[in-house]
Amino acid sequence: MVAEIDPAVLMGDRALLGRSSTADRVAGILRTRISEGHLLPGTRLSEDAIGQALGVSRNTLREAFRLLTHERLLSHELNRGVFVRTLTVQDVVDIYQVRRLIECAAVRSLTVAPYDLSQAEAAVAEGEKATSDGAWADLGTANIHFHHAVVALAGSARLNELMQGVLAELRLVFHAMDNPRVFHEPYLPRNREILSALKAANIIKAELLLTSYLDDAEQQLVARYSERIGTERRP
Amino acid sequence: MVAEIDPAVLMGDRALLGRSSTADRVAGILRTRISEGHLLPGTRLSEDAIGQALGVSRNTLREAFRLLTHERLLSHELNRGVFVRTLTVQDVVDIYQVRRLIECAAVRSLTVAPYDLSQAEAAVAEGEKATSDGAWADLGTANIHFHHAVVALAGSARLNELMQGVLAELRLVFHAMDNPRVFHEPYLPRNREILSALKAANIIKAELLLTSYLDDAEQQLVARYSERIGTERRP
DNA sequence: CAGTAGAGGATCGTTGAACAATCCGACAAG
DNA sequence: CTTGTCGGATTGTTCAACGATCCTCTACTG
Incomplete structure (x- = not known):
């Protein structure tokens, strides 16, 4: 045989x-x-x-x-x-509602110790490289990769797909930000902080950091986006 | 004018x-x-x-x-x-992973007191009517409606849509259950119990009930479904 | 002058047919 | 029993056409 x-x-x-x-x-x-x-x-x-x-x-x-x-x-x-697609402010709010629920739930689901943080680690490194290169659009991409990696920790194909779609939508909003650096750069160290908490298996801290991260981003984005839409009424 | x-x-x-x-x-x-x-x-x-x-x-x-x-x-x-579509056992596991994360997250997101439980209430009533009518397929539908209503509490259009898709997939699995009554009936009182906990604003209890509900259903479904697939290899 | 009605053009929705690419099953050969 | 080959059936893709719908522009009416 x-x-x-x-x-x-x-x-x-x-x-x-x-x-x-x-x-x-x-x-x-x-x-x-x-x-x-x-x-x-x-x-x-x-x-x-x-x-x-x-x-x-x-x-x-x-x-x-x-x-x-x-x-x-x-x-x-x-x-x-x-x-x-042109997203409404309501869409942005909904996207962040989804992110808050799912990203936090993914983190909270980490009970067994040996979870794989390599993707998240790589995304943060990607963001740091983009920063040192001054490639601010890539920095936005890297941030998205990081949060995708966070959701991937839950290990669900369907959740991954949902998140991929939601983050792709979010890219549409990012393009309305005229200064990508000032928007994206502050969040990079916060991602590393979240990663550190995860590495230390400090789930509670990671979740708190994540929540405040998302709240801040949403608030900033909604504020900027709503006025942006207001000015674009006349083509 | x-x-x-x-x-x-x-x-x-x-x-x-x-x-x-x-x-x-x-x-x-x-x-x-x-x-x-x-x-x-x-x-x-x-x-x-x-x-x-x-x-x-x-x-x-x-x-x-x-x-x-x-x-x-x-x-x-x-x-x-x-x-x-023919779902694999892995699909069933993933579906329940999604349900655990999202349904529990939706419940946990209920902080402000006046949330609308009318949909969930209606779904439980629908299930009780189906039971008294002996319409076991409708009972399965009612149970699905209840859990859809739970997710709807989070108030996110995207989450609703995801859940609708996931629950539609789950229906495909339900059709592999040859005795819908013994499968669906035990979960009806558990839904009412969850509803009661929500009414009493006892979020923690509701989440615990929900988790054990989903764990039990997954275990039962996987066991039954995997042997079912095994017997269907020869058409 | 303002407001409405209508014609015209552009685009979409849908159909049917056609051809190539691919897959499936049967049959023959080793 | 496995492997190779052939033909039928089905899908993938394109094309052309027609009716339906929408947008814009014009012209008419008050």
Whole structure:
């Protein structure tokens, strides 16, 4: 009898194999364009124009739109087309409500000692590198990575996905901040502080730090965002 | 000047008005068919057959499939088609991990006294009516409604939507229970107990009850579901 | 002059057909 | 029993077309 192959070995390769589909690739392109701020909120995405630009059919493009609409990056208005989503202040408040509940719950769920903080550690390092490079947009990304890593501690695929979506939405709001440095930089040391508390297995402290972090960010963002929206009424 | 109409009055009608789109309606039909158990997990949904049966084009049907795939009710395998999702035991575990975190977090977030328990109250009543009618499938639905109401206490649209999806997935698992009565009935009084604790503003007790509820349900479901899957290997 | 009605153009929603790519099952060969 | 191959069936993708809907601009009426 020949030695059999452990099926688990091949599991990782499955993703490489299965991922194709033009619609997915188109969605990926648009997703990065949006999250990097090249397509600003409110922009209308014409099926004809984009389909022609990317060289895909309208049907395929519509499937890509559908994908991004469910990720809340696009909003779809019947017979009017799709637009890059414009978040309301209420959306921002809801996003932070979700973050408060889920991130804190993820931290509080850490009872067994050996939990893996390497992702969170890496995200903080990423943020410190971005700071020393003066790449403030990357700093925002690193902060997002850190909080994603915090949620990942709960070990739930569904929660990870939700958080990924929520944080992608949050990026749309970040683009309304005209000075990313003054907004993002103060939060980097706070992330490291949270990480330290987690390392020390001081769950209570970590949760308190996290809560105040989110409260402050929300307050700052809402204040800045609401006045920003007020000035943008006239295109 | 003609008397003006209060805009709020028309808000309710908007949903009726705005909802069109053949794809959405098709998705709705399939969604209820699946959640009510007429389409069992593993069933393959042929584009040709269903498109012809519902009288819609293949393209439109594919948009509907895309919708339901993102709701995790269908699984889409490239070049093979879409199937009614078959959850793994790992999925069930993840679903209960999500429920534990979110439902408990929602309860714990109740600090201000006047929170609205009418939805939860109604769900328990719905369950008691289903029990007295002997409608055990409705009892399962009522239990789901109760826990949805618990999450709704957090007041977050995004959390509500997540929970709706997770509970819809859970319905797929429930259909694998051959005796819905013995599975669902014991949980009804526990829901009422949780409701009572909430009414008395005893948050800590409510959270403890909720945790043990979810632990028990998960354990029972995993045990029953894993052996069920084992027997279904041969079609 | 203001306000409304209507025509026109642009875009979307949906359909049907077509072709290539891929998968599945059966059958034959080793 | 396993492996290779073939043909049918289904999906992935594109294209063209038509009706429906919305937006804008014009012209008419008071």
